[in-house]
Amino acid sequence: MKTIAVVGTQWGDEGKGKIVDLLAADADIVVRFQGGNNAAHTLVVDGKKFVVRLVPAGALHPGKICVIGPGTVVDPFALVEEIDSLKACANFDDSRIKLSYDAHLVMPYHRAIDRAREASLGKNAIGTTGFGIGPAYEDKAARSGLRFADLLDFRSFRQKLERNLAEKNRYLKAVLKVEPVSSDDLIKAIQRVRRRLLPYLCDTTEYLSKALKEGKRVLFEGAHGTMLDIDYGTYPFVTSSSCIAGAVFAGSGLPPRCLDAVIGITKAYATRVGAGPFPTEIKSKLGERLREEGGEYGSATHRPRRIGWFDAVLTRRAVYLNGASELAVTKLDVLTGIDPLRICVAYELKGQRVEELSLSAARLDKIKPIYEEMPGWHEPLAQARTFSELPLNARRYVERICELSRARLSMIGVGAARDQVIVIRNPFRE
Ligand code: GDP
Ligand code: IMO
Ligand code: MG
Numbered sequence: 001m002k003t004i005a006v007v008g009t010q011w012g013d014e015g016k017g018k019i020v021d022l023l024a025a026d027a028d029i030v031v032r033f034q035g036g037n038n039a040a041h042t043l044v045v046d047g048k049k050f051v052v053r054l055v056p057a058g059a060l061h062p063g064k065i066c067v068i069g070p071g072t073v074v075d076p077f078a079l080v081e082e083i084d085s086l087k088a089c090a091n092f093d094d095s096r097i098k099l100s101y102d103a104h105l106v107m108p109y110h111r112a113i114d115r116a117r118e119a120s121l122g123k124n125a126i127g128t129t130g131f132g133i134g135p136a137y138e139d140k141a142a143r144s145g146l147r148f149a150d151l152l153d154f155r156s157f158r159q160k161l162e163r164n165l166a167e168k169n170r171y172l173k174a175v176l177k178v179e180p181v182s183s184d185d186l187i188k189a190i191q192r193v194r195r196r197l198l199p200y201l202c203d204t205t206e207y208l209s210k211a212l213k214e215g216k217r218v219l220f221e222g223a224h225g226t227m228l229d230i231d232y233g234t235y236p237f238v239t240s241s242s243c244i245a246g247a248v249f250a251g252s253g254l255p256p257r258c259l260d261a262v263i264g265i266t267k268a269y270a271t272r273v274g275a276g277p278f279p280t281e282i283k284s285k286l287g288e289r290l291r292e293e294g295g296e297y298g299s300a301t302h303r304p305r306r307i308g309w310f311d312a313v314l315t316r317r318a319v320y321l322n323g324a325s326e327l328a329v330t331k332l333d334v335l336t337g338i339d340p341l342r343i344c345v346a347y348e349l350k351g352q353r354v355e356e357l358s359l360s361a362a363r364l365d366k367i368k369p370i371y372e373e374m375p376g377w378h379e380p381l382a383q384a385r386t387f388s389e390l391p392l393n394a395r396r397y398v399e400r401i402c403e404l405s406r407a408r409l410s411m412i413g414v415g416a417a418r419d420q421v422i423v424i425r426n427p428f429r430e
Contacts (some may be wrong), residue, residue: 017041071251237276
């Protein structure tokens with residue numbers, strides 16, 4: 001197979017980065033196609049921890065081309081900072097970055113609006129990352145956004161920016177009652193990063209088209225997760241982009257017939273950062289124990305993640321929406337010692353058992369999960385590298401997850417390090 005998409009099937013932080021890092025070893029190009037630096041993927045390589053936000057998670061393999069596609073929204077300051085940190089810590093060669101002319105810029109006024117709106121919503125806040133992602137996608141849809149191609153002609157960029165800024169500053173002051181963003185400071189700052197960014201700019205769609213003709217292998221790296229998808233997630237507690245595999249095409253320019261496989265990533269349990277419904281949330285001490293053992297604190301915002309049992313109703317839907325033929329199940333090691341384990345197999349809605357459900361927050365608030373119990377195991381899994389090395393109950397648990405989700409099992413994560421994974425099937429090697 002030549003083109004593979006990796007997508008999250010839950011609320012993000014499924015361990016997509018780690019699986020992308022593993023698959024990238026066999027790819028030539030890794031592509032981000034949606035979202036921005038609200039994404040945060042932690043990679044552990046040779047005992048060192050790296051967090052990538054905008055740069056694709058294949059970056060730590062020398063020579064791989066890192067594409068940031070048209071469907072993304074990119075904070076230019078955050079990108080430069082991330083590249084500098086990768087250069088310092090991982091000897092990263094930034095000539096491998098290709099940033100789409102068509103990607104939109106996330107500006108400081110987007111961040112200011114995001115934060116002020118969240119603050120004004122009080123207990124009704126979404127719990128966004130505060131990085132300006134929603135307001136940047138709003139401008140894109142309103143057709144007033146700034147794109148990287150605009151940076152080529154700085155005079156006209158500056159005019160558009162000043163027009164936008166005047167409008168945003170009126171909104172910040174009059175409606176959100178916060179400080180406006182200084183035009184002079186912003187323009188100077190952009191002039192500085194512009195010089196750094198111009199060499200990365202590229203028609204990434206044309207680049208990918210040529211690469212495919214040459215038989216290159218391309219990995220598409222989803223950010224966030226299906227439950228955070230703007231259309232199919234737990235709306236309105238979602239992010240502002242499409243996070244499902246369909247977004248690969250709109251967000252990178254890949255023609256639909258060119259995608260060979262989709263791998264869904266799922267944690268062996270569930271987590272969510274931010275507000276919104278979470279049917280299988282564990283509110284007892286057990287949730288705290290899993291949070292500590294799984295290190296479940298946001299990679300981007302360091303917020304504690306909410307913890308829940310594996311929800312097969314949601315994952316089944318995610319597998320369907322993404323056309324995922326297989327699942328990589330991560331963090332199985334974290335469940336060692338939890339006995340019995342619970343899996344949500346269906347919901348009760350108005351006294352009826354339902355196995356499929358559209359996921360809007362309003363609906364999910366009305367359901368009760370129906371659980372199946374499975375016996376746990378007590379052996380640590382960190383050293384296992386083949387399926388047969390796992391305890392019987394661990395094998396049964398992942399097999400049941402995949403059976404209920406209607407997908408084949410392709411990989412199992414047994415630790416955070418690059419090599420702590422059991423590979424049952426690697427589609428690039430098929
Ligand atoms: P992403 O946003 O989907 O890439 O996921 P994050 O990187 O935000 O969160 C996943 C966390 O779990 C990171 O800290 C990873 O290092 C860690 N991780 C990934 N896979 C495994 C695994 O199989 N076991 C354990 N214990 N940790 C894992
Ligand atoms: P990765 O790629 C977990 C969540 C936020 C919030 C909602 C909207 O690391 O899996 P936004 O800032 O996007 O407008 O916030 O979406 N969220 C994530 N949660 N992992 C992520 O990314 C997320 N990206 C956004 O917590 O609830
Ligand atoms: Mg993450």
